[in-house]
Every structure is written in C-alpha cells, then in structure tokens.
Amino acid sequence: MGGGVGNNTCGAHSVIYGKTLDHIKELEVILSDGTQTHFMPLEARELESKLSGTGLESDIYRGVRRLAQENAASIEARYPNIMRRVSGYNLDEFLTDAPFNMAKMVVGSEGTLCVVTEVKINLVPRPTMTALSVVHFQDIFGASEAVKDILEHGPSSIEIMDSNVLERFRASTGLGSNMAFIEGSPGAILVVEFLRRI
Structure with a gap:
C-alpha cells in the first residue's frame, strides 16, 4: 500500500475505479519533526481548530490552504483534467467543497512530505x-x-x-x-x- 500511496498508483481498471487518491480515507503519518498525526476528512469546525493551532501540523494545514487559495486560478487552468493524472501535489483537491483531507496531499507526493505508517482505504466489491x-x-x-x-x-x-x-x-x-x-x-x-x- 505504501508504494500505491506514494505514487498515486492506478492500474488497468482505473477506467472504473480511478486511482489511489480516489480511495484514500485516512493516513497515520510521521512529520519531519517526529510528530505523529492522523490525516482524515475534517468538517469546518475541525479544520478551524487545526488552522488556529500551533506546531508543524497546524503550519502544514495553513500552508496548504493558503497555497491552494492563492493559486486557485492557476491550479484550475493548468492541472490537466485527465483520468490518470498521478504526478505532482494534489492542490486541486483543496479547491472543492469536500471535507478538507490532508491525506489527499500526501498521496502522490512520493515520500517528500512525511512518512506514512498506516493507511485506511475504501474497498470495492469484486465483479461477479x-x-x-x-x-x-x-x-x-x-x-x-x-x-x-x-x-x-x-x-x-x-x-x-x-x-x-x-x-x-x-x-x-x-x-x-x-x-x-x-x-x-x-x-x-x-x-x-x-x-x-x-
């Protein structure tokens, strides 16, 4: 799973199932300062708590939100709208109305942002x-x-x-x-x- 998270893997069935990013729910990670944290979908109140906090985790939340908001026009214009876009940081995930989920930023980052220690994913039923x-x-x-x-x-x-x-x-x-x-x-x-x- 670690490799799939690191490079946002998608296989032959991505036509219907999408890529790893489409199935990530939560991540347990270790940040560069050794802090262990849990990335998951946050509702507005939970996000505000993260944004107003102190320490590296809160700095990350503020930084990603700021990057996405300040560069929204460029992100929307330049991020290719293709089925198998697997490279680069997923800043476009933070321009939607979906709950803010920092796990979406980690997927595809190829280990450059943190160390992933646990992954919670969505499972799909096998075809009959x-x-x-x-x-x-x-x-x-x-x-x-x-x-x-x-x-x-x-x-x-x-x-x-x-x-x-x-x-x-x-x-x-x-x-x-x-x-x-x-x-x-x-x-x-x-x-x-x-x-x-x-």
Whole structure:
C-alpha cells in the first residue's frame, strides 16, 4: 500500500475505479519533526481548530490552504483534467467543497512530505462476471482512435498491444503457445474487459 500511496498508483481498471487518491480515507503519518498525526476528512469546525493551532501540523494545514487559495486560478487552468493524472501535489483537491483531507496531499507526493505508517482505504466489491474482447486493427493509430468509442460502452479495462509486443509474445517460449486468440498478424490489438456485479 505504501508504494500505491506514494505514487498515486492506478492500474488497468482505473477506467472504473480511478486511482489511489480516489480511495484514500485516512493516513497515520510521521512529520519531519517526529510528530505523529492522523490525516482524515475534517468538517469546518475541525479544520478551524487545526488552522488556529500551533506546531508543524497546524503550519502544514495553513500552508496548504493558503497555497491552494492563492493559486486557485492557476491550479484550475493548468492541472490537466485527465483520468490518470498521478504526478505532482494534489492542490486541486483543496479547491472543492469536500471535507478538507490532508491525506489527499500526501498521496502522490512520493515520500517528500512525511512518512506514512498506516493507511485506511475504501474497498470495492469484486465483479461477479467479466467478459473479454480482443479487437484487431491494421495499425496502432486505428487502435488508438477506437479507444474513445470503446469508452462510451463502459469498459472496465482497455489495454493496447502493438505488433512489436505481439511479435515478442509469439517468439517467447512460454507465451507463444497461448496466442490462439490472435487472428492473423494485426498491427495492434485492444484487449477490452467488461465487468458486471450481480
């Protein structure tokens, strides 16, 4: 979990589940002065208490809030609105009406802000059924162009493989015999998964 928190990991199913940031609830951390503290969603009264306090933890709350407020226009204009934005400090998380949660700042910070000792995350139920489709294309450009249309059907995962990857699989002693699902010699394929919960 520590690595996932540190770099805001997201995997093949991020299309539906998002990234680590979307599932973090609380963090137990050690700050640079050795202070152990608990980051979690704070309601307005709790946040005001943190902001008016003394010590490094309160300094951090004031600093993050000030950074977000003073740079709101730049943050909104420059933070890319993409599904898998995993790098950089998540200052945009502090421009919403959601409860102030300093854990959101730590996720993706790659260990630069504190040491994480405990993580509380949201869990999601496993799907009861999955289906896989392998879509063949003449080239990687056609495969790339098809992604937008495929996303409209709500897949749980999309992976692209070009002819170079497919050729390496075929040449592999352990994998070559498992490629019966590939028809001919496509320039690229999209492996598209759909899931369902009953």
